[in-house]
Amino acid sequence: MAQPARKPVVDTHNHFWxxxxxxxxxxxxxxxxxxxxxxxxxxxxxxxxxxxxRSVIVQAAHSDWDNRWWLRLTExxxxxxxxxxxxxxxxxxxxxxxxxxxxxxxxxxxxxTAEDVGDPDWIVSPAVQRGIGEVAARDLALDLLVRTPxxxxxxxxxxxxPDLRMVVDHLAKPPIAGGDLDPxxxxxxxxxxxxHLSCKLSGLLTEAGPDPTAATIRPVVQFALDTFGAxxxxxxSDWPVCLLAADYRTTFRxxxxxxxxxxxxxxxQIFGGNAxxxxxxx
Numbered sequence: 001m002a003q004p005a006r007k008p009v010v011d012t013h014n015h016f017w018x019x020x021x022x023x024x025x026x027x028x029x030x031x032x033x034x035x036x037x038x039x040x041x042x043x044x045x046x047x048x049x050x051x052x053x054r055s056v057i058v059q060a061a062h063s064d065w066d067n068r069w070w071l072r073l074t075e076x077x078x079x080x081x082x083x084x085x086x087x088x089x090x091x092x093x094x095x096x097x098x099x100x101x102x103x104x105x106x107x108x109x110x111x112x113t114a115e116d117v118g119d120p121d122w123i124v125s126p127a128v129q130r131g132i133g134e135v136a137a138r139d140l141a142l143d144l145l146v147r148t149p150x151x152x153x154x155x156x157x158x159x160x161x162p163d164l165r166m167v168v169d170h171l172a173k174p175p176i177a178g179g180d181l182d183p184x185x186x187x188x189x190x191x192x193x194x195x196h197l198s199c200k201l202s203g204l205l206t207e208a209g210p211d212p213t214a215a216t217i218r219p220v221v222q223f224a225l226d227t228f229g230a231x232x233x234x235x236x237s238d239w240p241v242c243l244l245a246a247d248y249r250t251t252f253r254x255x256x257x258x259x260x261x262x263x264x265x266x267x268x269q270i271f272g273g274n275a276x277x278x279x280x281x282x
Contacts, residue, residue, distance in 0.1 A: 007268040007271075007272050007273055008053040008054055008272050008276065008281075009051055009052045009053050009054070009271045009272045010052070010053065010054040010055075010056065010081075010234075010235075010271070010272040010275035010276060010279075010281065011047065011052050011054065011055050011056065011235070011236055011237050011239070012056045012058075012167075012200060012202065012234045012235065012236035012275045012278075012279070013056065013058050013169065013170075013200060013202040013203070013236025013237060013238050013239075014043060014055045014056060014057055014058065014080075014236075014237065014238075014239050015038065015057070015058060015060035015238075015239070015240060015241060016038050016039050016040065016043075016057060016060075016069075016070065016073060017037060017038055017060055017061060017066070018037050018069065019035060019036050019037045020037070021065060021066075021069075022060070022061045022063070022065075022066050022069075023061040023062050023063040023065075023066060024060070024061060025061070025062055025116070026060075026116065031244065033240075033243050033244055034240060034241065034243065034244070038239075038240045039073070040055065040073055040076070040077040040079070040080050041077070042240075043055065043239060043240075043248070044077070044079065046239070046247075046248035046249060047079070047248075049248075049249055050248070050249055050252045050253075052252070053079065053272070054079055054080075054081045054272070054275075054276075054281060055077075055079055055080045055081065056080075056081060056082045056083075056084065056108075056236075056275065056279055056281075057070045057073065057074070057080060057082065057083045057084065058084045058111060058143060058169070058236075059084055059085055059086040059110075059111040059113070059143070061086065062086050062088075062113075063086070066085075066086070067083070067085040067086060067101060067107075070083045070085065071083055071085075071101075071104045071106055071107060074104075074106035075106075080106075081106070081279065081281040081282070082106055082107075082108040082109075082279040082280070082281060083104075083106050083107050083108060084108060084109045084110065084111050084141065084143050084279075085101060085107060085109075085110060085111070086110065086111060086113070087101070087110050087131070088131075089110070089112060089127075089128045089131030089132060089135075090125070090127035090128050090131055091131070094130075094131040094134050095134040095137075095138075098110070098134055098135065098138055098140065099138070102138060102140065107140075108140060108141055108279050108280060109135065109140040109141030109142055109143065109165075109279075110135050110140060110141075110142055110143070111142075111143040111144075111145055111169070112128070112132065112142060112143070112144050112145065113145045114144065114145060114146045114147075114150045114153075115145045115146060115147055115150075115173075116145070120149050120150060121153065123144075123146070123150060123153050123157070124153045124156055124157070129157075129160065132157065132160075132161060132164070133160075133161065135164065136161045136163060136164040141164075141165040141166070141167070141278060141279060142164055142165070142166045142167075143166075143167055143169050143200075144157075144166060144167065144168050144169060145169050145170075146168060146169075146172050146173075147172055147173050148172060148173075148174070148175065148183050148184045148187055150172070151172055151184070151187030151188065151190065151191070152187060152190070154166075154168065154187075154190075154191055154197070155190055155191065155193075155194065158191070158193075158194035158196065158197050159194075162194075162196060163196065164196065165196060165198075165278055166196060166197045166198070167197070167198040167199065167200055167234065167278065168191070168197070168198070168199045168200065169200050169202060169203065169236075170200060170202050170203030170204065170207070170238065171188070171199055171200065171201065171202075171203075171204065171220060171224055172184065172187065172188065172199075173203065173207050174204070174207060174220045175207065176204065176207045176208040176209065176216065176217060176220060177207060177208055177209035181219075181220070184220075185223065188223070188224070188227060189227060191228075192227055192228065195232070197232070198228070198232045198233065198234060198274065198278060199224055199228055199232060199233055199234075200233075200234050200235070200236045201221060201224065201233055201234065201235050201236070201255060201259075201270065202234075202235065202236030202237065202238045203236075203238040203241065203242070204217045204220065204221070204255075205217065205242060205245035205246050205251060205254065206238070206241060206242065206244050206245045208245070212245055212246065212254065213254065214254045214255075214257035214258040217254065217255075217258050218258045218260075221255070221258040221259060222258075222260070225259065230262070230266035230267075230269045230270050230274075231269055231274060232274070233269075233270050233274065234270065234274045234275045234278065235255060235270055235271050235275075237251050237252065238251075239251070
């Protein structure tokens with residue numbers, strides 16, 4: 001009897017940039033490991049080494065040039081299946097901007113980068129909520145780059161936009177190295193009533209201090225699994241930012257170990273099935 005086909009494995013969180021052109025507003029001078037260009041050609045061998053099939057580009061710059069370059073990369077590299085880009089959600093003509101980008105079939109959504117804004121209430125400001133409404137009206141997805149202080153606002157968004165596919169990137173960056181996880185636990189628990197809201201198991205090694213291991217991140221990973229279940233979690237490497245903590249293969253291995261033994265169907269959902277549905281991957 002023929003064996004069932006293996007479900008595709010999807011890395012939901014990759015960044016690509018051109019060190020000479022990209023708007024790398026977030027990069028610090030001491031992050032020398034990241035101070036070069038990164039493209040799908042660099043990532044592909046690492047994916048193949050651990051059996052990852054598809055890639056999703058997630059915003060790492062605030063520019064039209066970067067958005068359009070990422071969309072061109074999906075044409076050059078078919079394994080790159082979707083782009084979650086950047087738009088100024090507060091601009092009055094955000095709907096027209098979204099319509100322009102979504103003419104390209106790989107444009108699947110926007111990342112709301114609350115972490116990058118000094119105002120902790122930015123994401124629920126009237127102008128930004130109006131912009132998020134334009135995202136929802138076009139059946140696009142919304143990635144949320146938030147931290148613990150922003151978590152109280154996320155239920156408000158979930159209630160305001162019940163049909164909007166949303167995902168919290170990097171589990172809202174739990175302060176693993178700092179040790180005080182109680183506010184993060186409470187904020188994440190408040191997200192459980194909203195089935196259209198998912199979470200990414202990504203970026204955790206860079207929050208875990210020096211020499212991170214599966215044991216280091218296992219408490220927050222297991223909490224996410226217990227709280228949201230396998231159908232609301234997606235894996236992402238956060239490559240190449242993960243290189244600040246570990247290489248791609250180590251990042252994949254540590255997450256696999258941190259999840260522990262899972263039924264195969266749950267593992268397949270976390271490592272691909274949920275992403276294929278959320279990002280509408282063909």
